[in-house]
């Protein structure tokens with residue numbers, strides 16, 4: 001799709017819409033000594049990729065976004081929407097340059113409706129700030145990606161982000177009732193109603209969630225909330241074999257317990273994270289992996305009963321001494337280690353795959369990843385939300401040649417993805433396809449499915465200006 005370059009007239013028009021202070025360009029950033037900050041709008045947390053925007057716009061509301069989209073639609077200028085830039089598949093990278101449209105100023109929690117257990121928010125609200133605000137009135141918003149301290153709810157909606165609690169509570173899409181969206185043509189719509197049930201036409205809300213900013217720009221979201229679970233129990237379980245940890249995951253569910261967190265950390269993942277955080281941690285020689293298992297609820301006695309059930313299941317495996325975290329500080333430290341594995345890995349050169357399979361196939365996937373790595377000569381750090389069958393596979397650059405890193409790895413990554421699909425899984429559980437996984441999407445989706453998606457894209461965005469170069 002041919003795009004047009006930005007003109008000085010368009011820059012003037014953008015200034016009239018959002019105000020000159022919110023129109024950033026490389027030259028202006030240079031003059032204001034903010035070049036590094038400006039360059040950040042061309043990166044996210046995906047590998048070490050960078051694409052320079054021609055201009056960054058920071059609108060304040062849906063109306064301003066609508067005016068921007070009308071102009072860009074008319075002039076065929078590409079627009080890349082951007083939240084906090086914590087994405088892991090390159091979804092916010094302006095690969096065709098043009099406009100980067102940042103939602104950072106749409107950062108209000110508009111309403112917390114305690115009567116209906118709902119809240120209305122703008123997309124630039126930070127996930128954890130939202131969780132804390134609803135917690136203050138006894139309510140609970142469960143989706144909690146590892147980057148919850150900085151990621152925006154808009155980005156969470158773009159990928160249907162998950163995190164550890166998804167295993168019991170579902171991902172972002174399970175909490176969305178209604179969305180205000182600016183379409184690529186500039187029209188503003190609400191997708192549904194603020195109701196828990198809705199059987200009124202096609203589900204545009206769920207079409208928007210996970211569409212990675214390619215169909216519209218979300219400017220408000222109505223989420224449903226839950227009562228805050230008052231108690232939790234956290235245990236760290238050491239395993240002498242990775243395969244046994246994988247097997248134990250599905251056994252816990254079969255015993256009738258649904259944990260609120262069921263995370264896998266292979267030995268090296270935990271070691272890297274502790275080192276990154278400066279926490280002294282010695283994993284015993286014979287331990288290959290850990291499961292971090294959390295149970296939550298309103299009734300502590302009930303939780304202890306569930307914990308006993310989990311212990312009974314774990315008795316069937318060759319586990320080391322289980323650590324039952326008994327203080328809030330101990331729990332925080334364990335979660336900090338888990339949540340920082342990604343950051344620890346990011347301090348090396350790496351590629352991250354977000355594999356997902358039905359939970360009971362996890363052992364086969366893990367063994368397959370290691371076998372493929374051994375055959376092609378790469379090291380991987382594996383961890384993730386195994387209660388959901390979601391394993392993050394981080395391939396470490398190490399001593400791989402440029403040729404292997406840039407081209408040669410395509411084959412082993414394809415092998416990993418083909419294995420996922422063979423096991424009934426797919427190629428991304430929560431990070432999305434974005435830029436870096438789009439070359440593999442044909443492994444997971446048939447051409448007929450892809451054509452349906454391309455057709456949908458065309459209906460929403462006839463000139464293909466919104467987040468071009470992503471998904472397919």
Ligand code: MLT
Nearest residue numbers: 146147339342343384392
């Ligand atoms: C995680 O679960 O830690 C994230 O999804 C992956 C990451 O931050 O790299």
Ligand code: ZN
Nearest residue numbers: 146163384430
């Ligand atoms: Zn994750």
